[in-house]
Amino acid sequence: AIDAKRLLGRIRELGAVGRDNDGRLIRLAASDTDRQGRDLFVGWLNQAGLDVAIDRVGNIFGIWQSPDSARQAPLLIGSHIDTVIDAGIYDGCYGVLAGLEVIETLKALGFSPSRPVAVAAFTNEEGVRYTPDMMGSLVHAGGAGADAMLAAIGTDGSVLGQELARIGYAGDREPGFLKPHAYLELHIEQGPVLEREGVPIGAVENLQGISWQRITIDGAANHAGTTPMSMRSDAGHAAARVITFLHDRAEASNTPTVATVGTMHFEPNAINVIPSCAVFTIDLRDPDEQSLQAHEAALAAYLEELAVVENVSISAEQLARFGPVLFDIGIVERIEAAAKNRGLGVRRMTSGAGHDAQMMARIAPAAMIFVPSAGGISHSPREHTEDAELVAGANILLDVATQLAK
Amino acid sequence: AIDAKRLLGRIRELGAVGRDNDGRLIRLAASDTDRQGRDLFVGWLNQAGLDVAIDRVGNIFGIWQSPDSARQAPLLIGSHIDTVIDAGIYDGCYGVLAGLEVIETLKALGFSPSRPVAVAAFTNEEGVRYTPDMMGSLVHAGGAGADAMLAAIGTDGSVLGQELARIGYAGDREPGFLKPHAYLELHIEQGPVLEREGVPIGAVENLQGISWQRITIDGAANHAGTTPMSMRSDAGHAAARVITFLHDRAEASNTPTVATVGTMHFEPNAINVIPSCAVFTIDLRDPDEQSLQAHEAALAAYLEELAVVENVSISAEQLARFGPVLFDIGIVERIEAAAKNRGLGVRRMTSGAGHDAQMMARIAPAAMIFVPSAGGISHSPREHTEDAELVAGANILLDVATQLAK
Numbered sequence: 001a002i003d004a005k006r007l008l009g010r011i012r013e014l015g016a017v018g019r020d021n022d023g024r025l026i027r028l029a030a031s032d033t034d035r036q037g038r039d040l041f042v043g044w045l046n047q048a049g050l051d052v053a054i055d056r057v058g059n060i061f062g063i064w065q066s067p068d069s070a071r072q073a074p075l076l077i078g079s080h081i082d083t084v085i086d087a088g089i090y091d092g093c094y095g096v097l098a099g100l101e102v103i104e105t106l107k108a109l110g111f112s113p114s115r116p117v118a119v120a121a122f123t124n125e126e127g128v129r130y131t132p133d134m135m136g137s138l139v140h141a142g143g144a145g146a147d148a149m150l151a152a153i154g155t156d157g158s159v160l161g162q163e164l165a166r167i168g169y170a171g172d173r174e175p176g177f178l179k180p181h182a183y184l185e186l187h188i189e190q191g192p193v194l195e196r197e198g199v200p201i202g203a204v205e206n207l208q209g210i211s212w213q214r215i216t217i218d219g220a221a222n223h224a225g226t227t228p229m230s231m232r233s234d235a236g237h238a239a240a241r242v243i244t245f246l247h248d249r250a251e252a253s254n255t256p257t258v259a260t261v262g263t264m265h266f267e268p269n270a271i272n273v274i275p276s277c278a279v280f281t282i283d284l285r286d287p288d289e290q291s292l293q294a295h296e297a298a299l300a301a302y303l304e305e306l307a308v309v310e311n312v313s314i315s316a317e318q319l320a321r322f323g324p325v326l327f328d329i330g331i332v333e334r335i336e337a338a339a340k341n342r343g344l345g346v347r348r349m350t351s352g353a354g355h356d357a358q359m360m361a362r363i364a365p366a367a368m369i370f371v372p373s374a375g376g377i378s379h380s381p382r383e384h385t386e387d388a389e390l391v392a393g394a395n396i397l398l399d400v401a402t403q404l405a406k
Numbered sequence: 407a408i409d410a411k412r413l414l415g416r417i418r419e420l421g422a423v424g425r426d427n428d429g430r431l432i433r434l435a436a437s438d439t440d441r442q443g444r445d446l447f448v449g450w451l452n453q454a455g456l457d458v459a460i461d462r463v464g465n466i467f468g469i470w471q472s473p474d475s476a477r478q479a480p481l482l483i484g485s486h487i488d489t490v491i492d493a494g495i496y497d498g499c500y501g502v503l504a505g506l507e508v509i510e511t512l513k514a515l516g517f518s519p520s521r522p523v524a525v526a527a528f529t530n531e532e533g534v535r536y537t538p539d540m541m542g543s544l545v546h547a548g549g550a551g552a553d554a555m556l557a558a559i560g561t562d563g564s565v566l567g568q569e570l571a572r573i574g575y576a577g578d579r580e581p582g583f584l585k586p587h588a589y590l591e592l593h594i595e596q597g598p599v600l601e602r603e604g605v606p607i608g609a610v611e612n613l614q615g616i617s618w619q620r621i622t623i624d625g626a627a628n629h630a631g632t633t634p635m636s637m638r639s640d641a642g643h644a645a646a647r648v649i650t651f652l653h654d655r656a657e658a659s660n661t662p663t664v665a666t667v668g669t670m671h672f673e674p675n676a677i678n679v680i681p682s683c684a685v686f687t688i689d690l691r692d693p694d695e696q697s698l699q700a701h702e703a704a705l706a707a708y709l710e711e712l713a714v715v716e717n718v719s720i721s722a723e724q725l726a727r728f729g730p731v732l733f734d735i736g737i738v739e740r741i742e743a744a745a746k747n748r749g750l751g752v753r754r755m756t757s758g759a760g761h762d763a764q765m766m767a768r769i770a771p772a773a774m775i776f777v778p779s780a781g782g783i784s785h786s787p788r789e790h791t792e793d794a795e796l797v798a799g800a801n802i803l804l805d806v807a808t809q810l811a812k
């Protein structure tokens with residue numbers, strides 16, 4: 001079994017890195033606080049005697065090369081340590097630190113793997129500062145060019161490549177240098193299913209599709225008191241119509257569609273000025289690709305109609321678009337078997353969140369293990385999973401990793 | 407007649423003060439750019455040989471005391487020189503500079519008034535940085551205490567009193583020290599009526615009621631991908647419902663109600679996080695007080711209902727509340743007569759915007775003169791009035807002021 005105290009201690013230690021004055025955890029990709037988190041993690045990799053490699057998009061790898069395992073494709077265990085704004089401490093970090101824990105446990109047990117075992121912390125999984133999300137693993141899997149991603153402009157106007165260089169994590173390895181034999185990721189569910197059903201382990205068999213867009217509505221600034229309702233080009237009101245349209249459509253969908261407008265910006269943002277411009281993001285997800293496409297098409301048609309009715313101009317930019325992904329059934333079955341073997345309840349499930357595993361599934365057999373999230377809450381400081389559940393998940397990861405590395 | 411070249415030159419000179427790097431005019435109350443505008447104006451007051459007085463809330467007065475006029479209540483002509491964000495050059499400045507122009511013209515003509523004639527630039531008429539709007543004239547008229555207003559917190563977290571002291575405009579006169587015999591204000595219409603009807607002069611007989619509120623909606627942050635639509639407390643979605651509710655209600659109103667949500671802020675404002683909080687302002691206006699009250703009551707009821715349906719908590723704070731105002735019919739008739747006398751078309755009208763005259767009407771007979779706004783546009787860099795129309799309005803101000811000061 002893994003060293004529960006070490007794992008839980010590290011999760012808390014990393015979770016303390018990147019607190020603002022209000023105590024909020026904010027470790028956005030390639031920021032100063034991300035650097036602090038990376039430094040802590042790399043220190044642990046070195047302590048564990050792993051070979052540390054960093055690629056050009058800042059993905060960090062800790063590689064356990066045993067004499068017997070040379071020249072074999074490695075087993076890779078990964079996730080991310082960047083966070084959203086005002087985050088919980090488990091999203092991402094749990095999987096990365098459990099990966100390291102598994103390697104240290106196997107080493108301590110004198111286990112002799114037939115292939116290298118590596119742990120990865122991928123850059124910018126959250127997609128909050130730079131889009132798309134899962135950026136580091138996407139590049140690793142060849143789904144986007146490193147140079148294009150390094151040119152990404154952040155919500156704060158920063159350039160990812162410059163920020164990585166500034167924080168000392170623009171590495172020298174070419175992304176994708178490590179071709180995994182298989183990929184495993186352990187993560188908190190971030191949703192309500194496991195808790196509601198009282199099941200401690202999720203064997204994630206698929207992941208829903210994700211469509212992210214940035215919408216810009218241009219209207220005309222005018223006086224809030226003198227401009228009749230019929231003469232307005234109110235970009236803010238048009239934005240509100242888009243939010244309610246998407247919400248109502250997602251609620252009425254036959255599939256479990258979710259739609260979120262998480263960011264909103266008005267120009268000039270003054271109390272007595274009709275907004276001349278509204279910029280906002282749309283996060284639209286569906287486990288069914290047909291249904292996701294139908295929502296996207298309906299949204300596009302609605303925006304065209306709305307532009308005419310509201311006398312505004314509307315443009316949409318795709319920030320991320322990933323179809324649903326099926327994980328490797330062989331690994332899913334191993335997860336189920338490992339849980340049963342330890343006397344733990346397990347169910348197959350869909351992931352509502354995006355994950356690095358989704359990208360790695362393009363180049364290797366991949367699957368994920370979920371543990372429950374209290375109240376289904378994530379992307380919030382109220383994110384919580386019980387220690388015993390975290391430890392149980394890490395032991396399932398250990399069992400499956402042991403089989404895949406044998 | 408007034409000196410058209412001098413007036414138009416000053417409007418342009420003041421309009422060049424407070425440009426940001428993008429060329430946008432931003433002279434928010436008590437800011438550094440407001441100081442530059444005030445310094446320019448005070449320089450012109452000194453050049454004109456007027457007594458300059460500044461009160462504790464930063465209202466600036468230029469007073470023409472002739473030997474004959476001592477001890478009489480003055481005729482006051484005023485408006486403001488603060489602006490909104492990305493403003494036009496006419497809103498407020500036109501009336502202040504025309505007031506100065508009238509005094510200089512009367513002096514040059516050797517006119518001997520029976521009472522002092524003064525021009526005022528009131529602090530924070532726009533209400534964009536600090537609320538309520540028309541703050542300086544409200545205090546002058548005794549409608550709010552100076553100390554309470556000096557404690558106002560701005561959208562940028564600043565304190566008005568500290569900012570006035572910093573820019574050197576926390577004066578020593580007690581607000582209200584100058585009790586006017588009558589009050590005149592010349593302003594661009596900021597709405598579409600005069601242009602549409604081809605009438606160059608508006609004799610403003612009343613002003614609609616204004617209700618400003620700040621709404622705070624607290625929901626719960628959660629993951630955009632994993633949280634089913636039915637389990638959300640989405641503060642952003644609830645905010646959008648308020649916008650569409652108000653818009654539809656204003657459109658359906660029997661009175662010419664206008665409703666605007668000009669500012670919006672989401673927390674944590676991240677693409678894949680359900681907004682935990684939305685803060686926004688409501689600007690609701692109606693010429694009919696009964697109707698305005700009905701809208702306010704309907705809004706309050708809607709917010710209560712919405713909080714339950716959307717599983718959020720909602721609080722509302724009144725930022726400004728002014729009932730409709732009737733101007734002095736005697737002065738309105740003088741404006742009409744002066745226009746006819748110069749062969750100019752004139753119509754009585756309602757002001758859609760709030761104005762300092764609205765406050766001064768509490769303590770003196772007051773009325774306003776409007777000139778056309780091209781396309782009805784204001785609170786926008788596209789705000790425009792033809793030079794000839796500006797000059798015509800200033801000459802009507804001259805005529806009415808001459809009568810009232812005689």
Ligand SMILES: NC(=O)NCCC(=O)O
Binds near residue numbers: 125126134352630631
């Ligand atoms: N797991 C996770 O929260 N990933 C961030 C990308 C997403 O929004 O799904």
Ligand SMILES: NC(=O)NCCC(=O)O
Binds near residue numbers: 497531532540
């Ligand atoms: N005249 C003018 O724009 N005043 C600002 C206050 C308001 O919003 O009406």
